[in-house]
Amino acid sequence: MSLISRWLDETVEFWHRRRDRNLRWELNRQNDVRELRYAKAMAEQALVSQLKKQAQQLAHELAVSKTKNVNELAMVKVQCRQELKDYQQYLQSLDRLKDSLRDSYAHLPEAVAFTIHHHAKQLLNRMWEAEEGPEKMKVEMQLLQFMAAVHEDSRAALQDESKDGLPQNALAFIDADAELKVIR
């Protein structure tokens, strides 16, 4: 019986020693634990404030880009409408050019008028589809020169200067353009 009692006493003593050791360890580490908790709380607070600031910034950026986009879209729509109108006016002016050519040359075959008009339309489309820059400028100049050549032919025909009844300048322009294409 005394053996069991001694064994129990030793066990209880061991238990107490262990508890004391744990308690001492906790007391020693109390400051560290407090500091750690404080640092954790501070870090959490800093993170929350940083996230809040970031969210505000993002929301602001979103609102600004929405406003900007609405304005830009409206501008692009107006620009596109204007471009379409310009294109239509170009087509109408080319139609008028063809009519004036037919008026100037009484016996001009429709095929020649069609070829001249078709070439002008091709130049117009090339100009429209070219990227902004020197290429577009070049095609635009070509179109203007071609239209000037056609006008010159019409004027010459009206003044009865043309010899064989065909718009020579315009046809020469088309030939030169075709040769240039072949060389390329």
Added chain:
Amino acid sequence: MFARIFQILLLLCALAMLLFLAGFVFAQTGMVFLAVLLFPLASKILLVSLSALGLLAVLAVLWACWSEMRRYFGRDARGLRHVWSLYHKQRAFSRRQLSEWRQIHYKNHFKRQRLLVANNRKHLQTLFDEIDKELSAKKHQLPRAHYKALHKALRRSHQRGDAQSLLSVRGEIVCR
């Protein structure tokens, strides 16, 4: 806390096993009355400790759920989710903006093409009418089969909207 309770319950299980072992030893050595005393005690201890372990497991699961929920609805997690949602909204908005721009340009291109096609059709019709007139004027000069072939080629070219082909048909008419 959970760990401490878990340890105690494991100790109780071990105790129950030891009691079973002791009961077995007593039964083997002829002390049956002790074995009869120890077996029910050991089984009850084992039952109680295993039940408590099960309960502890349920509590641990509930505790884990609760702590996860606290973490999920915590201020930092909510802030982070808010930032992410704004970031995704911004990205979605840029994509939508790009698609709206593309749509506007596509519509513009389509309308321009429609204008061009209408204009081409008008001038092709004029050209067709003129060539048709020229062909009709030469109807009696051409062999009947050739006239028919030319007329057919002319109509086909017109239907196809092929200006080059119309002009080549005209070339054939003029050359005759």
